[in-house]
Every structure is written in C-alpha cells, then in structure tokens.
Amino acid sequence: MLPGRTRPRVRASLPRLLPLLLLGALLAGCGAPPPDTAGAEVRRAVADWSRTPPAPLAGIPLEEWSYAAGSVRREGARALVRARLRYRLAGYDTAPEEAAREVELRRDGGSWRVTGDRPAPGALPRLWDQGPVAVAEGRHSLVLGGAGQTPEALRGIAAEADRAVPAAGAAWPGPWAGRVVVLVPGSLDAMAGLLGHPADTYRGLGAVTTGRVGAGPAPADRVVVNPEGYAGLGAEGRRIVLTHEVTHVATRTATTATTPLWLSEGFADWAAYRGTAAEPARAAPALARAVRRGELPGALPRTEDFAFGGDPEASARAYEGAWLACRLIAEKWGERALTDLYARAGREPLDSALRSTLGTDTEGLTREWRESLRDGLR
Template sequence: MLPVRRPPRILPLVLLLLGALLAGCGPRPAGSADTTERDVRRAVADWSRAVPEALAAIPLTDWAYEVSSVRRDGDGDRALATARLRYRLAGYDTAPEGSAREVELVREGGAWRVGADRPAPGAPPQLWDQGPVSVAAGTHSLVLGGAGQSAGTLREIAAEADRAVPAASAAWPGPWAGRVVLLVPGSLDAMARLLGRPADAYRGLGAVTTGRVGAGPAPADRVVVNPEGYAGLGAEGRRIILAHEVTHVATRAATSATTPLWLSEGFADWAAYRGASTTPAQAAPALARAVRRGQLPGELPRTEDFAFGGDPDAAARAYEGAWLACRLIAAKWGEKALVDLYGRAGHEQLDTALRETLGVDRAGLTTAWQESLREELR
C-alpha cells in the first residue's frame, strides 16, 4: 500500500507572514523613534519660548532654539538634541547671533523635560555659560560682564566706549549702527574659551573684535575685552584700543576678504589716533627702532605679519607701519581719499583702487611710505 501524501503545512506560515506585514503597516507603538523626536522637539520649543530668568537683565529678543537632530540615550528616558540657538540683543543686533548647543532632556511621567543646556561639543560657549552676567548700558554701548567683573569696571568701559563711537563715526562717514556691544569675560582664560583659541593668542592685547566681514545682513559684532590686558593700560591706551576696535565695527560692512589687512588695521589706528598729539615716534616705537638701525621695511605689511601669538615685535612693527601708511594717505591725498580707498578696496583689486583714489600704484605708495618713515622716525 502506497503511503498517503499529505499536503505541506504552508497555511500557518502564510498567515504568520501576512500578520507580520499587516503589523508593519500599522501605527508605530508609543515611544517609537518618530514619536520621541516629535515630542523632544516640542519640549525644546516650549522650554525655549521664555528667556531664562538668570538672563533677565540682558535685552535679549528673538530667542529660539532650532533643533537639527535628536538622539535617544541611556535607558530610553533620556535624549540629546542638537540645536542652534539664535537671538538678538534688542537695540544692537540687526541680524541674529548664532550658537551651536546641545540640549539634554529627561522623560518624567511620560513627558519630556529639558534638564541641561550647554555648548555643543567643539563649539565656544556664550558668556552666560561661564557664570552670572552683569550689564552696564551707555549712550552708545552695551557692556556685558562675565563672572567676577565689578559694576564699576563695566561702567568705566561703557563710558570709554561711548567716547569711541563718535570718534569712529567722525573717521568713517559710511553707514553703520553707531552703537556697540562689548563683552568683558572674567579672565584671559575665559576670553580664550569664548573665542575658541589658546589664551596665549590674546595675552598682552587689550581687546579684539569678532564678526563676519562683507555686505548682507549686519553681523552681530562684539568687542571682546581682555580684562588682564585692558587693566594694564593707562587712560590713553584704553581710549586708543577701544576707538580702534569700535572702528572695526563701524567699517565691517565695507570690509571684505580683498581688503588688505594693513589697510583695515591701519585705518582703525588712524581713526583712534586722529586728532591726538601723539607723534609717530611715540606711537610707533618698534618701527622707529628698526628704521634707526637702517632696517627700513621693503614693502607694506603683509597679512602674516599681523599674526597673533608670533613675534610681538614684528607684529608691533606691522601695526605701526599700517597706521603710518594710512596717516600718510590722509595727509598727502586727503581724508576723503583714504575713506574712498577703504571702500573700493573691499570690492576691487588694490592696484585698481589705488589708481582710482590716489593716482598711484602699490609701488608708488610704498615708495612714498618709505620716504615718510625715514623722515618721521629718524
């Protein structure tokens, strides 16, 4: 007797596969990746609608966190959101300042809550990440002080900045906001962390200016004061350094990658020294010593000559030579010609800008500059 052939048992397998497919097409269970990301984004948005109470003294506006990614962490009740903080200082910033952030959230009772907010890995901190912030407001200035800065120091810096703004406006007739924001960190190391560079890059400097160059939406410029370097300056030195940095803010929209550094730095010094009784030999001691030794510069200062953290005497000669070049242009061809040269150099080749404003080329300007160095620094 032949064995009876039984049909293969495929029906349960088909049903199992069909069930799996139908389950895959159905709604995702609560707590899935999509649901978590949506809920985390909503929690960050709700949390960021109010400026933190600790920053209430700072005139912040347009404060918002834009989440770019969400990562579930740990046991599922923790999440990390990568975000971009955007804000403006009311009355000072016409375009938002940005900051890369990492927001930590925890889930409690089924709802996500922000537990911590910090700079994203590798991103520089904001001033308030370093501790309490104090505020001093001037007529043309807003000064934000980091942890440990006294109210008296901030008021003095605001008063000096209020004098620097009209000085910059007198030298630069082009359009600019006519007001400035200054950050005064608690220490040189805190300043370096804000700017994302080693402290040695700023040691001995009184202040620096941040901001992107070029036209378009006005950048959120900041003058960052080195509390150690600034404290070591006398009254005249403080006046010069803030007028110099504020002039960088004033000329920012006219400055581009094609603007020679000797022109941008020299113009800022020219604006700062404009009207002062300081002689070239007094204001350019490093270059004066070199000229007296017979070491006359063979060319206008190069970009690399201004590098932070290098030979301080070489950097001093570069700044002094740049100032004396702009001083020469203003004296020989007129202040308007110097301003026009600055404006043209931001969008034209330097030789073209020189011919159109001064009627000389780079070689002709260099020769005139060298002659003035021999005469004024001997």
C-alpha cells in the same frame, strides 16, 4: 502552531500560506514607520522650556530667543537633544546670532524636563555659559560682563565705548549702526574660551573684534575685551584700543576678503589717533627702533605679519607701519581719499583702487611710505 488545527494539517498548509505571509511582511515594511512619540515629546519639552531665557541672562535686552530642536538621543529616562539657538539683542543685532547647543532632559513622572543646556560638542561657549552676566548700558553701547566683573568696571567701559563710537563715526563717513556691543569676560582664560584659541594668543592685547565682514544683515560685531590687558592700560591706551576696535565695527560692511589687512588695521589705528598730536616716533616705537638700526621695511605689512601669538615686536612693527601708511595717505592725498580707498579696496584689486583714488599703485605708495618712515622715524 495555528490555533484549532492539528499538527499534520498545519504542515500541509505551510506551502500555501508562505507567499501570503511574505507578502504581508513586505507590505508592512513598505509602510510608514510608527511615529516617534518620545522624540516628539522631548522636542515639545525643549520648545516649551526655551520660551524663557535662562536666569544668567536676566537684564539683557533680548528681542528674540528660540531653540530649534534637532536630533534626539535617548538613554532610558535621559535624553540629549542637538538644538540650534537663535537670539538677537534688541537695538543692536540686525539678524539673529546662532549657536549650536546640546540640551539634556530627564523623564520626571510622565513628562520630560530640561536639566541642562550647554554648547554642542565642538561649539564655542557663550558668555552666559561661564556664569551670570552683568549689564551696563551706555548711550551708544551695550556692555555685557562675565563672572567676576564689577558694575563699576563695566560702567567705565561703557563710558569709554560711548566716546569711541562718535570718534569712529567721524573718521568713517560710510553708513553703520553707530552703536556697539562689548563683551568683558571674567579673565583672559575665559576670553580665550569664548574665542576658541589659546590664552597666549590674546596675552598683551587690550581687545579684539569678532564678526562677519561684507554687506548684508548680520549680528552686531562684538568687541571682546581682554580684562587683563585692558586693565594694564592707561586712559589714553584704553581710548585708543576701543576706538580702534569700534572702527572695525563701523567699517564692517565695507570690509571684504580683498581688503588688505594693512589697510584695515591701519585705518582703525588712524581713526584712533586722528585729531591727536601723536608723534610717529613716539607712537610707533618698535618701527622707529628698527629704522634707526637701518632695518627699513621693504614692503607694506603682509597679512601674516599681523598674526596673534607670534613675535610681539614684529607684530608691533606691522601695526605701526600700517597706521603710518594710512596717516601718510590722509596727509598727502586727504582724508576723503583714504576713506574712498578703503571702500574701493573691498570691491576691486588694490592697484585699481589706488589708481582711482590716489593716482598711484602699490609700488608708488610703498616708495612714498618708505621715504616717510626714513624721514619721520629717525
């Protein structure tokens, strides 16, 4: 009932008032919604909190660290924020690394306070999500250790990485940063969690390399050490594993989707064995056994032959065969021809790159390679 009017007069006025009421409602609906003051407060709280890296990262040389808050979901005095973390390791990353995060806040008195920070649903964790991070710095390396890693173990890996960087640089004449970031999780399961695959995928491996291929600014590649596999290696095995992985870092900008995997993996092994007296039959035992059984491969290793988690004997034959293909190229055509082939194979079809650098094609190289296996592995 309208104030100050009797019921009959109200009824008589409704037909005239209705269009005005509807117009007012429509105008109100077309206007800007009321500001989301709570959401703005939550985002501001995240921005204020993110100015300081969390305690588990103490000692890590960070050049950039920021959270960009996105959607906010409130549940009473609790709020969840989807955010994009951007961070850069000083002296190593030429572009920020990014991670999807979920930040939890609670209203404390009249303000919002961050109470949790974790990977967003479906996103991979970072090393510090698994506990405090220890740091060892070498001349050419930054080694970050997960929960349970000792300073002594990390210093040993930094020393090995410092030897691997010059070895990779001597094998690869192309431009690269000449330094490497090594992550050492606390366990094989922790490594699998960081990389998003089952632990069996990496069982028996010493290390893997992550990163984007191709030219352009990018976060530094990360060499991720399998602490169980690496611990089981001798001094020579550790040297070969880290030089192989650092070579992947060195050749990243020249590596593209067109680079054959046999060339990428074979070149990394060639760099690791370069300058040593490694005999093919001793350094390629799985392939040597196959050749002695009369199972000479008919073609250069295919991409699927290198798959993690498959038949370990078949995978070993693929890596060994790739190494021996690159070794053959370096010995028959020269090291410069091998590095030129690598650079061209990332820009043009393989046969075109082979003709330009070696004067042959895939069929001709395969024939030479098979002959070298038959003669060298018996």
